[in-house]
Amino acid sequence: MQNSRAGSGERENRMVDCLFCRIVSKKVPAKIIYEDERILAFEDVNPQAPVHTLVIPKKHIPTTLDIEDEDNALIGHLIRTAGEIAKGKGIAERGFRLVVNTNPEAGQTVYHVHIHILGGRHMHWPPG
Ligand code: AMP
Ligand code: ZN
Secondary structure, rough: OOOOOOOOOOOOOHHHOOOOHHHHHHOOOOOEEEEOOOOEEEOOOOOOOOOOEEEEEEEOOOOOOHHHHHHHHHHHHHHHHHHHHHHHOOOOOOOEEEOOOOOOOOOOOOOOOEHHHHOOOOOOOOOO
């Protein structure tokens, strides 16, 4: 069976040249707002809402399709921390959106799993 990530430029990102792995290792600067042994949260460089924070696992997982059984607790921790960050930023009660883009048609540009925390303005539905 063909490798689903073979031969498509950016989607071939490996840990060594992955932007978000480089943020994890502090080789690329970011405005980090939360860090523990498993995950990192930092402000999106091109915010699409008054609050736009990214939460990522430190482990290099290219897309949601690459999440394995052993990652279940990690992904749970990621989502729960996203909620805690939303609370801390004062947008939890008003409402906020968690977005995880997967593959090109959804708009994924960085192939290291990340949750977008978006809030501080009214969110539209359906999303664009
Ligand atoms: P996605 O399009 O879902 O893959 O999201 C990637 C996100 O990463 C976009 O919202 C970008 O604005 C954001 N981004 C790209 N480079 C950086 C960076 N160096 N620091 C912070 N956010 C970034
Ligand atoms: Zn990575």
